[in-house]
Amino acid sequence: MGWLRRRRRPAELPSARQLLSLMDAAPTGWILLDPLGQVRHVNPRAEQLLASNIALPADGLPLESLCSDAELAACVAIARRQDRPQRLEWRYRDEDLDVRVVPTSGGWLGVQLQTRRSLEAQLEQQERWVSDVAHELKTPLTALLLVGDSLAARVNSGNAHLVERLQRELKRLQELVGDLLELSRLENTLPGSGLRLSTVDLPDLVQQVWAGLRPLAEQRGIVLEVLASPGLAIQADRSRMHRALLNLLDNALRYSPDGEPVQVSFASSVGWMLVVVRDRGAGFSDEDLEHMFERFYRGDPARVRSPRAGSGLGLAIVQQIALSHGGRVQARNDPDGGAVVELLLPLHLQSLQPLSGLQGPA
Structure with missing residues (x-):
């Protein structure tokens, strides 16, 4: 599918009318909101779930006219403000619904509704x-x-x-x-569910994870540099956080040149923690940055400095662990050379704060 996306010409993209037709045929409910928060389209399944059948005027209607609910309105507002998807378990008219609010380009939002039963x-x-x-x-x-x-x-x-x-x-x-x-x-687990939360000291956990990788690192003269101050702890599932850090450090080790360090640094802001993993390898290609968190994707084998082959699932697992904790993971190239992967996590899963101005150490 990634290859098809890259090779498709703009003329082959579906029109707005075709996209709305696809939305109408979807088995889940969809509401389309414009940048001003006006309802621009409601598919038949959403009308059924909301027990509403209104004719939208040319200038649209506010979401409250379709469904007046403070919880849904707050979820939409957070998605718009943070520009990232939000999920809500919503009780509406004796029906348990799973709601996803998905920001798109230009300030448009898609609101997906699905019954919890289905x-x-x-x-x-x-x-x-x-x-x-x-x-x-x-x-x-x-x-x-x-x-x-x-x-x-x-x-x-x-x-x-x-x-x-x-x-x-x-x-x-x-x-x-x-x-x-x-x-x-x-x-197959909803964000925030199935987690065994405890206080996790992240720098300490990084050292524990590296202890398991140290024999492989020492064979190639690679050491770990941890830049951290005391007390950098979050509420998280320790087992899954161990797995996420293991995958990130193992990935950095594979791409690091012999004798060069792997560096882990931390930054915190109100309600958030950023974990930054750096290596001194060749960095990511444009294709890597587009597909590296997909299942079974592997980068150019010529850039791998370790003879060990990965499964192609490690970074996809990291992404799902981040999402399950209400966070995210992203990658970029360091201007001074090497690759950087950033794991962003809330300090407390139950009280997410708006994200602003959080950057890792240079």
Whole structure:
């Protein structure tokens, strides 16, 4: 799909009329708001969910005319002010709805409405499918690993390298299955739900994560530099935060030249914490910056300094962990060389503050 997006010509893009037709055919409700907050389109499913059937005048109507609700209005206002998607679990006329407010270019907003019953049914079906696939994959992989261990004890020295390669590839497949299961669980969990929140000292957790990577780093003369002051803690799921930091540091280690440090720094503002991971490698290509958080995307292998191959799921998992905590992750190139990945997290998940002026150390 990324290739299609890059190759598509502007003349092939759908018109506004075609987009509205697609919206009308959608199984979920959609409301389109212009930059002034006026309702410009309501699809049939949204009319059904809101029990409303109004004819919009040429100059539109305020959202309150369609649905007067302070909670929904606040969600729309936050999405517009922060210019990032918002999600709301909303009770309206005895119906539990899942609401997503999505900012687009030019100040337009899309409001998606979906019944919690249909959403939960979809999630349940996906979870069953993932569980079935995991069972089918993990069982033969475990058996093959046992066969590999048995062969390793029996083959002669001339064939030992073949068995070692078999074991290495089987372990890589086992890790891939584990990553896919973890990503599926994260994608099928609503933000803020399923988290075991506790106070997490981020610099301390970074050091713990690096301890597991240190043997690989020492082989290449790479050290970790942590720029932090005491007391940099957030409320988060410690296990998932460990996984996010592990994936970020492992990614930086793969792309770092031998003998160059990996640096982690922190910045905080009212209600927010920014974790900045830097390496001194070749940086990201334009294609990397466009696709690096997608499933199974891998950058140019010529830029990888480590012989270890990744699954292509690590940064996608980081993104889902960030979203589950009400944060986000983004990447850029350092003007002085190297790559930078920034993980932005709220200090307290229950009390998100508007984001403004937060930058990592130069």
